[in-house]
Amino acid sequence: MDFNLSEEHLMIQKAARDFARTELLPGVIERDDNAIKPIEQIKRMQELGFMGMMVDPKYGGGGMDTISYVLAMEEISKVDSSASVMMSVNNSLVCWGLENYGTEAQKQKYLVPLASGKAIGAFALSEPEAGSDATKQHTIAKDMGDHYVVNGIKNWITNGSDSQYYIVIAHTHPEKGHKGINAFIIEKDTPGFTVGPHENKMGMRGSHTHALMFQDCKVPKENRIGDDGFGFKFAMNTLNGGRIGIAAQALGIGQGALDLAIQYSKERKAFGKEIGHHQAIAFKLADMHTEMEAARLLIHKAAWLKDQHKDYGMAGAIAKYHAAEAAMHVTTEAVQIHGGYGYVKEYHVERLMRDAKLTQIYEGTSEIQQIVISRGLLRD
Amino acid sequence: MKVLLAVSHVPDTTSKIRFVNKDSEFDKTDIQYIISPFDELALTRLLQIKEQIGGMHITAVTVGGADVDPTIRKALAIGADDAVRVDAEPTDALFVARQIAEVFKNGEFDFVMTGKESIDFTGNQVGEMVAEFLNIPSVASAASLELNGNIATIIREIDGGKEVIETPMPFVTSGQKGIAKEPRIPNMRGIMMARKKPLNVVPAVEQAAHTKVVKFTMPESRGACKMIDADNPAELIRLLHEEAKVL
Numbered sequence: 001m002d003f004n005l006s007e008e009h010l011m012i013q014k015a016a017r018d019f020a021r022t023e024l025l026p027g028v029i030e031r032d033d034n035a036i037k038p039i040e041q042i043k044r045m046q047e048l049g050f051m052g053m054m055v056d057p058k059y060g061g062g063g064m065d066t067i068s069y070v071l072a073m074e075e076i077s078k079v080d081s082s083a084s085v086m087m088s089v090n091n092s093l094v095c096w097g098l099e100n101y102g103t104e105a106q107k108q109k110y111l112v113p114l115a116s117g118k119a120i121g122a123f124a125l126s127e128p129e130a131g132s133d134a135t136k137q138h139t140i141a142k143d144m145g146d147h148y149v150v151n152g153i154k155n156w157i158t159n160g161s162d163s164q165y166y167i168v169i170a171h172t173h174p175e176k177g178h179k180g181i182n183a184f185i186i187e188k189d190t191p192g193f194t195v196g197p198h199e200n201k202m203g204m205r206g207s208h209t210h211a212l213m214f215q216d217c218k219v220p221k222e223n224r225i226g227d228d229g230f231g232f233k234f235a236m237n238t239l240n241g242g243r244i245g246i247a248a249q250a251l252g253i254g255q256g257a258l259d260l261a262i263q264y265s266k267e268r269k270a271f272g273k274e275i276g277h278h279q280a281i282a283f284k285l286a287d288m289h290t291e292m293e294a295a296r297l298l299i300h301k302a303a304w305l306k307d308q309h310k311d312y313g314m315a316g317a318i319a320k321y322h323a324a325e326a327a328m329h330v331t332t333e334a335v336q337i338h339g340g341y342g343y344v345k346e347y348h349v350e351r352l353m354r355d356a357k358l359t360q361i362y363e364g365t366s367e368i369q370q371i372v373i374s375r376g377l378l379r380d
Numbered sequence: 381m382k383v384l385l386a387v388s389h390v391p392d393t394t395s396k397i398r399f400v401n402k403d404s405e406f407d408k409t410d411i412q413y414i415i416s417p418f419d420e421l422a423l424t425r426l427l428q429i430k431e432q433i434g435g436m437h438i439t440a441v442t443v444g445g446a447d448v449d450p451t452i453r454k455a456l457a458i459g460a461d462d463a464v465r466v467d468a469e470p471t472d473a474l475f476v477a478r479q480i481a482e483v484f485k486n487g488e489f490d491f492v493m494t495g496k497e498s499i500d501f502t503g504n505q506v507g508e509m510v511a512e513f514l515n516i517p518s519v520a521s522a523a524s525l526e527l528n529g530n531i532a533t534i535i536r537e538i539d540g541g542k543e544v545i546e547t548p549m550p551f552v553t554s555g556q557k558g559i560a561k562e563p564r565i566p567n568m569r570g571i572m573m574a575r576k577k578p579l580n581v582v583p584a585v586e587q588a589a590h591t592k593v594v595k596f597t598m599p600e601s602r603g604a605c606k607m608i609d610a611d612n613p614a615e616l617i618r619l620l621h622e623e624a625k626v627l
Binding site: 007008010011012015018019022047048049050053057062063064068 | 450453454457562563565566567568569571572574575
């Protein structure tokens with residue numbers, strides 16, 4: 001067993017850390033406060049190749065492994081998880097899904113611009129009445145022979161107003177249950193497709209989340225991903241990998257808060273000494289670090305399994321479940337360590353705490369991860 | 381146009397500094413190494429010029445054993461086209477300068493660029509010594525570099541103002557803060573391509589070192605800050621007289 005990172009891994013980690021410090025940190029509080037998208041910063045991330053890290057270079061990507069991706073996700077999420085969620089969706093959901101299941105023509109037309117930083121993508125599965133239970137799709141894609149006609153509403157869509165290309169999950173044969181679901185690539189300017197206003201969220205406010213409306217939206221047949229009825233499996237397989245990215249995001253949010261808490265514990269004095277020298281604070285820091293280190297190891301293991309082409313479904317669910325819960329706890333404790341300062345925006349930790357909450361909810365809630373893990377245990 | 385960029389392999393700025401062998405050697409245990417930041421800024425400026433005028437080939441050169449390969453590959457990841465490692469432990473500035481001068485002679489380069497100093501020994505000598513070996517102009521501590529055909533315009537910050545120097549190629553210049561705003565962050569493709577770019581290992585030429593480090597000593601630790609009550613200026617005066625002895 002080798003826990004050493006390669007020379008390239010270390011370079012990627014450092015590049016992401018330097019980028020986060022020099023280009024994401026300035027203005028991060030103001031962007032959160034006013035729900036301003038990190039547009040310029042995302043452009044830079046596209047130039048630096050952070051938006052298509054794992055895609056084969058022949059399709060414009062970086063050709064990197066999943067370990068590289070989670071290292072970069074952690075560093076960027078320490079500073080700005082609004083930017084990192086935009087990165088996560090493009091990398092783990094959109095590019096990964098297209099590269100693994102798209103036709104060559106779909107890859108040339110859509111994956112190349114998405115992976116090489118010329119376009120952004122979105123992944124639309126959730127609906128107003130279908131979240132964790134993704135089989136209950138109300139969006140319908142009616143087969144018209146040479147094209148489909150899509151009608152319905154998608155909810156909570158990250159990159160909703162930033163994307164050129166949307167992967168949309170819809171029912172074609174409702175009578176067949178989840179085997180009647182398909183995934184489609186829908187372009188931004190398709191007639192009948194409109195994007196609703198962005199949600200006023202608790203955290204990750206720089207990333208805009210939208211409802212998408214489809215009204216008699218004509219989608220060419222060649223934009224269906226995979227065989228007829230493959231959509232549900234496509235979505236589940238894609239989310240399996242996406243979890244590793246969100247786990248790394250949660251880790252970054254927690255580690256960012258822990259780093260700030262350690263620094264503050266060395267500076268702030270109470271009762272004649274630095275608060276880090278009071279056992280009440282020191283033990284909190286020990287617990288926080290232990291939780292983060294455990295999350296990191298779980299994530300790296302899941303990423304390693306994926307890179308080895310081994311089954312990573314359970315490992316990804318464990319990593320995401322633990323990392324999200326740990327991030328919520330660690331960020332809450334970081335606010336506590338900062339006392340009153342932690343409750344004001346200037347000190348960053350309150351934002352990280354609000355951001356952490358979302359990692360327990362999206363790309364499979366913690367409870368869904370518990371279902372995945374327990375089903376894995378009880379399977380005969 | 382061919383440019384030779386000399387980079388040094390130095391401990392990360394956050395390293396804990398310790399010495400061994402009766403304080404005559406730096407303890408390398410657990411030290412993370414980086415490209416010296418001034419060299420990184422120099423490379424960044426070269427890449428900006430390359431993007432502006434095109435047709436520039438940048439060769440990164442360093443002196444060291446195989447342990448410095450990751451550092452020189454970082455220069456390749458950021459954007460240098462190829463690299464040369466002179467395979468020898470660098471003994472002093474003269475030794476390093478001689479090796480760089482030899483690489484220059486063997487490669488039909490138009491000029492040499494480096495950082496004003498490596499951040500470990502901060503000798504600020506290698507650039508000038510290379511120029512001396514090659515008998516070509518040397519402009520140290522450049523805060524700006526522009527190229528116009530065969531002529532370089534370099535701005536140096538001097539006491540109370542700026543000095544603008546023009547020199548024809550070939551020349552040696554060393555960059556300081558200001559030569560580029562921030563060191564360039566390598567892009568993901570660059571990192572993955574770094575191993576595919578040529579890194580040529582060449583033997584060193586003989587050059588006796590002229591200096592030897594006898595001993596290192598740590599700077600005295602800065603004492604704790606003493607707070608004096610704002611209502612008691614007499615105490616401040618007393619301390620400045622009696623303890624700091626500056627009055």
